Amino acid sequence: MDTSYILNHLGEDRDEYYGAVAPPVFQTTNFCFKTVSEMREKLKHELETPFYTRGYNPTVAILRKKLAALEKAEDALVFSSGSAAVAAAVMSVVKAGDHVVCVQKPYSWTNTLISKYLVKYGVTHTYVNGADVANFQNAIQPNTKLIYLESPNSLTFELQDIEAIATFARSKNITTIIDNSYCSPINQTPIALGVDMVLHSATKYLNGHSDVMAGVVCGTKERIMKMMAEEYMTLGSIISAHHAALILRGLRTLELRMNKSAESAKKVTEYLEKHPKITKVNYPFSADNPQLALAKKQMKQGGGLFSIVLKAEKVEQVEKFCDSLKYFLMATSWGSYESLIFPTCALGASKSFENPLPWNFVRVYIGLEDADLLIEDLKQALEKI
Numbered sequence: 412m413d414t415s416y417i418l419n420h421l422g423e424d425r426d427e428y429y430g431a432v433a434p435p436v437f438q439t440t441n442f443c444f445k446t447v448s449e450m451r452e453k454l455k456h457e458l459e460t461p462f463y464t465r466g467y468n469p470t471v472a473i474l475r476k477k478l479a480a481l482e483k484a485e486d487a488l489v490f491s492s493g494s495a496a497v498a499a500a501v502m503s504v505v506k507a508g509d510h511v512v513c514v515q516k517p518y519s520w521t522n523t524l525i526s527k528y529l530v531k532y533g534v535t536h537t538y539v540n541g542a543d544v545a546n547f548q549n550a551i552q553p554n555t556k557l558i559y560l561e562s563p564n565s566l567t568f569e570l571q572d573i574e575a576i577a578t579f580a581r582s583k584n585i586t587t588i589i590d591n592s593y594c595s596p597i598n599q600t601p602i603a604l605g606v607d608m609v610l611h612s613a614t615k616y617l618n619g620h621s622d623v624m625a626g627v628v629c630g631t632k633e634r635i636m637k638m639m640a641e642e643y644m645t646l647g648s649i650i651s652a653h654h655a656a657l658i659l660r661g662l663r664t665l666e667l668r669m670n671k672s673a674e675s676a677k678k679v680t681e682y683l684e685k686h687p688k689i690t691k692v693n694y695p696f697s698a699d700n701p702q703l704a705l706a707k708k709q710m711k712q713g714g715g716l717f718s719i720v721l722k723a724e725k726v727e728q729v730e731k732f733c734d735s736l737k738y739f740l741m742a743t744s745w746g747s748y749e750s751l752i753f754p755t756c757a758l759g760a761s762k763s764f765e766n767p768l769p770w771n772f773v774r775v776y777i778g779l780e781d782a783d784l785l786i787e788d789l790k791q792a793l794e795k796i
């Protein structure tokens with residue numbers, strides 16, 4: 412199915428909405444029925460027809476259809492945050508006594524879920540270096556039910572061979588889940604490579620405007636129906652119709668934004684790789700990346716996110732660099748129109764995050780500003796070190 416058709420038209424039955432170009436916001440909690448038999452019938456299909464907005468909302472349904480099609484999946488669920496999507500997806504697979512194999516250095520709240528939360532309920536785990544498929548093969552146990560991937564991750568950008576791992580997992584009847592937030596479905600479609608479920612922090616690229624938090628899980632109709640009947644409806648971590656409409660708006664420009672961000676990031680990283688005050692640039696499509704061939708095999712292009720290690724002797728130099736930037740906002744998250752920096756030295760006082768990275772490590776996100784403007788800004792800030 413054509414990507415531009417999905418983004419702009421799929422699921423939008425405009426004849427039913429008085430010819431409205433933009434999908435209407437169904438700002439309602441309840442839907443009423445004329446007869447008992449109609450109500451009874453609708454309740455049998457609560458994910459597919461209006462009954463109660465926690466289960467089905469027409470605005471959210473349009474979004475679900477688009478997201479599933481983009482990921483080449485049968486269906487999708489939309490949650491109130493990326494971490495909610497991660498939790499629901501993982502919990503839909505494992506139970507007490509099961510074992511999870513997870514790639515090293517996953518998203519911080521994924522790490523918390525696996526290493527702290529699920530442990531309380533008897534789910535064990537093993538973290539592995541995802542660069543070698545053999546590490547996953549060697550880590551599985553008789554009770555392994557899930558392999559969790561994040562390719563690339565959003566800090567140091569290591570990749571996993573998605574197709575090889577998915578093929579192995581399927582041969583052992585092990586479910587695979589991947590966080591595809593970095594790539595978005597524009598740059599990578601893991602289900603086509605054999606993965607069972609794909610999830611996103613829709614807060615990032617999918618929405619793309621820094622005004623909605625949301626998460627997405629895509630998979631087969633069977634898996635989505637099971638998750639809906641259990642984790643989704645029980646935990647109730649849904650998004651509103653208004654937020655769904657905002658993400659639909661964001662999707663219109665998803666491909667344009669992804670291409671612009673990737674193009675600019677390539678130009679900026681090439682500049683930084685040659686700068687004497689940069690020790691290292693972590694970027695999937697960097698010429699120095701030992702996994703470059705794998706990146707080209709399973710990704711269309713790089714995203715706008717990368718990280719750098721500054722050649723600094725003390726933390727004050729890192730702070731001076733960050734404080735001197737004029738066009739980069741200092742904030743968490745990424746994937747929107749604005750360029751951002753996140754220095755890991757800022758995590759020193761946080762009780763929420765364990766910082767496994769050096770103090771001179773800075774994550775950089777390239778938004779939609781002109782690349783040359785951002786390079787000039789980085790240049791003047793690097794001169795302050």
